[in-house]
Amino acid sequence: MTIRKRLYLTLEPTEKGGIIERIFEFFLVSIIILNILAVMLDSVEDIRGKYDTLFVNFEYFTIIFFTVEYIARIYSIVENPEYSDPIKGRIRFMTRPLAIIDLLAFLPFYFVFLDLRFLRIFRLMSLFRLFKIARYLHALKIFKKVLTxxxxxxxxxxxxxxxxxxxxxxxxxxxxxxxxxxxxxxxxxxxxxxxxxxxxxxxxxxxxxxxxxxxxxxxxxxxxxxxxxxxxxxxxxxxxxxxxxxxxxxxxxxxxxxxxxxx
The missing domain is CATH 1.10.287.70 (Helix Hairpins)
Known part of the structure; x- marks a missing residue:
């Protein structure tokens, strides 16, 4: 099995995988939940003043993690027959709603340095990280089918x-x-x-x-x-x-x- 194939199986929850895929899925869901919890606690002035450095470092880690994850998904998606074309397939995948959510989960934070006044606005973009969990929850898929x-x-x-x-x-x-x-x-x-x-x-x-x-x-x-x-x-x-x-x-x-x- 090639490295790209292994990467695709690890990142794609619809594919059946082994223990590595399960560990990554648990780790990713945990990161998303911790992100939302961090945003909530950061709004409490006493907690923010005491653990501000911890929140900032965790934010940096999260941005890097989701950036690497997004690049890895784009790189390995050609293993899916539906997106097998190296260019057109990747472009079609990048325009999917979940792929756009993946991009919005980290991209706005790279523009914070332009004006620090917009920092709090970009913090709201952390909510997109919560939507990333949708691909791993079977209950949401059932709810979507019922709505459809x-x-x-x-x-x-x-x-x-x-x-x-x-x-x-x-x-x-x-x-x-x-x-x-x-x-x-x-x-x-x-x-x-x-x-x-x-x-x-x-x-x-x-x-x-x-x-x-x-x-x-x-x-x-x-x-x-x-x-x-x-x-x-x-x-x-x-x-x-x-x-x-x-x-x-x-x-x-x-x-x-x-x-x-x-x-």
Whole structure:
């Protein structure tokens, strides 16, 4: 086996590998999690002042590690028959969403020296490192498949929610505008109240005071529970079908003769 082939098998989670691949996968996922934890702790002033040098050194290590990993992926991807062409294959791979995320995980930090005022903005780019973990989580692949299979039903349910939101905001505006012109100043402003109500958040910054407004608000609050249950039910049924219905039935065998048992 060539070094490039071994490198490809190590970096690509969809390929079956041995202990080396498992160790690298665990190490990479650990680095990603530690990165997000470091960004969170760095926002705490007391911790940042005490361990600032540690955070900086870990950031340098991470940038170098992800840079080498990205170059290695580009170099070894030609081992995949889909990207076998040395130039066109690598270019096609580099334009994939996950490859772009890999690039954004480290590239912006090379431009920090241009202006230190943008350092905190570039720190937000660390979130792209969290997305790198997607290729190693089977659960995210299942979630993506469910979203793909149920996208039409989900789109229709969200459109229906927006339709109801627009209607109730239109009616609520005319019910409350005269009593509270500063709060319910327009239909788009009233839609903020509708969003807070339909999600049962209820910030309390916009509250109906008229009798009609309270009546409509109560109806919308109750209806909101059922409306938000629509996409949740679609997703749950999609997960159930994917995890249970599509799974091949297990054939029981006789413990004595070893033949299949048919019910």
């Amino acid at each position: 299979d149920r996208k039409e039903q989900l789109i229709l349910s969200f459109l229906f929610i927006l339709f109801v939101l627009a209607i109730i905001s239109f009616v609520m505006f005319y019910a409350e505008h005269e009593a509270q012109p500063d709060k319910f100043s327009s239909i788009p402003a009233t839609m903020w109240w509708g969003i807070a109500t339909i999600t049962t958040v209820g910030y309390g910054d916009m509250v109906p005071v008229t009798a009609l407004g309270k009546f409509l608000g109560g109806l919308f609050a109750i209806a909101g529970v059922g409306l938000l249950a629509l996409p949740a039910g679609i997703l749950s049924s999609g997960f159930f079908e994917l995890l249970h219905v599509d799974r091949p039935k297990e054939i029981k065998k006789c413990p004595h003769c070893g033949k299949d048992i048919h019910e």
